[in-house]
Amino acid sequence: MSLVANQSRLRIMILAYSISPVRGSEYSVGWNHVTQMSKFCDLTVIYGLAGDHMGDIEEIENYLQKNGEISNVRFIAIRPSLIARLLNSPNRKGFLVYSFYLAYKVWHRQAARKAQSLLASESFDLVHYLCPIGYREPGFLWQFDIPYVWGPIGGMVPTRSLNGAPRSTISIWKTRLKNLTNAIQLRLSRRVPKAIARADKLVAATSDNAEIIKARFGRDPQVLPENAIPNDWIQHEFKGGQTTVGSCVRLIWIGSLDARKSPDLLIDALKRVSASNWHIDLIGDGSLRSTLVTMIAAAGLGDKVTLTGLIPRSEVKKLMKGADLHIITSMNEANPTVLWEAMASGVPTISLEHCGMRDTICGSCGVLIPMSDYQETCDLIASEIDRFVNDSKILANKKSGVLSCAETHLWSNRANTWLKIYNEAIESHLSNKTRA
Structure with missing residues (x-):
């Protein structure tokens, strides 16, 4: 596994579970980052969602068939296993939507096995867990001995409410339950603090998420929005x-x-x-x-x-x-x-x-x-x-x-920031290995 910090083009493995050329929100986070950073880096993108539900990847496939491959980008789709599909089935049908997170963890194990295989046979300079930005599922790529970037990270901030807002009792309790669940996950998750501690470079999507990371986990992440303007x-x-x-x-x-x-x-x-x-x-x-x-x-x-x-x-x-x-x-x-x-x-x-x-x-x-x-x-x-x-x-x-x-906020400026983050992560990883 070669770590070459000063090569002209970094070879980066990106985990972008959700990515699509035709959708906004989390999908565009992955797509814009990959298409913009491919101008400066050679990217291998592991993904699992380019549609409505886990395993729906037609939007990527159709785009590549119509427009051809993107220079310097290799897409690797991880199709959900039978267990992941069964766990996600209630979510696909619109009830027990939280069953998705059980399936999502299984999918991340599949992605980690593929990443491990790639790392054993090819040279990469860095692994970047890009999106979705939510912190709840940190995946497993942080366990590998290679420079690791996680972020932008979001989802830690409780949902706000305005006093006197005309909300139904059900809506109020849904928000309270969501915030309570979020607080419990922040306190009790075993892998989240390990992944945060292991990351050579952390990026928070907003300043309020950065404040929570610093207060709870003792890391001071760089604040950088998850998207930018092409x-x-x-x-x-x-x-x-x-x-x-x-x-x-x-x-x-x-x-x-x-x-x-x-x-x-x-x-x-x-x-x-x-x-x-x-x-x-x-x-x-x-x-x-x-x-x-x-x-x-x-x-x-x-x-x-x-x-x-x-x-x-x-x-x-x-x-x-x-x-x-x-x-x-x-x-x-x-x-x-x-x-x-x-x-x-x-x-x-x-x-x-x-x-x-x-x-x-x-x-x-x-x-x-x-x-x-x-x-x-x-x-x-x-x-x-x-x-x-x-x-x-x-x-x-x-x-x-x-x-x-x-x-x-143009991507032409944001790309330079990401290149700096990548190189700082590589330098930090090499420095830590030297001290060890």
Whole structure:
């Protein structure tokens, strides 16, 4: 097993369970990292999901058949064993969804066996456990004697809630149970602290996850969002002139219509907006859709709010590029892909002040809303929307600032950061072996 820290192109094994060229969220974390870092490194990518469920890998296969192999990238699919498929069966059918984690652990053992075989027959400089970013399943690749990077890591932060939020008893207890389970896993997991201690370089997706890692495990990870902006996403034309005094200001919200994303918070805020020259597209679907339909009708916002449902990604991008203001109301996130899409399109964002949004959004590219009680938060969101709708100069200045901020989050810059992380991990591993 050769460890060559100063070669021109590092040979890296990446574990990216979820990866797809046509999906967002965790899938895009893997895809964007691999396609961007392949410009600088030779990558072997072990994966298991490019579709809806474990073992669905057609999206990768179809892409490669249509577009050809990606230079410097070798994809290795790990298909779930019979045991993994049986364990995941309840999850596929929509009940006992936590059975997935049992199947996922089995899948990781399969991935580790494949990795061990590759390490025995080929030379690699480093292993990187990339995604999903959740900490709960650390896998087994950290057990091998090779420089090891884990991250960006997320999922450690409890889901927030606003006092006085109109949540059902079931929803409240689901959130409490999830947070309790999360706390228990952090305390009792045997492999998580071992994997964190073993990693030559740790990366946290957000500053609040980094704080938990430092407090609980004594490691000080580098903070780096799990995704970035591909250079070809950037809309270089300045959009400030598109919003003139009196014209309709286009708002946009994207996400699952569920309690975690809190679209009902947005509707309650929109009821308080005094300006009239605005319209919003709510893109997505989920369990709160019927509730939102009722809320919109009761508030008399039928001509102001469009519930698009699930629409093709190309249409989402089109609506984003035509938008003037983007809004995030999530109670728990890492760094949502829609934030990068908004920045790339020159669209400022209003968001609650927590999670990855707190790390990324600044006064130049958006507004952070302090989290207080539900009613006050609604008032603050409404006030900011009114401010942007009523003053086209403020909106134009924010749009200009967004594109400036976006430059700092381009993948062309992020790639250099990852190369530095990789080389630091290699140096740390070699140094530790020398001291041992």
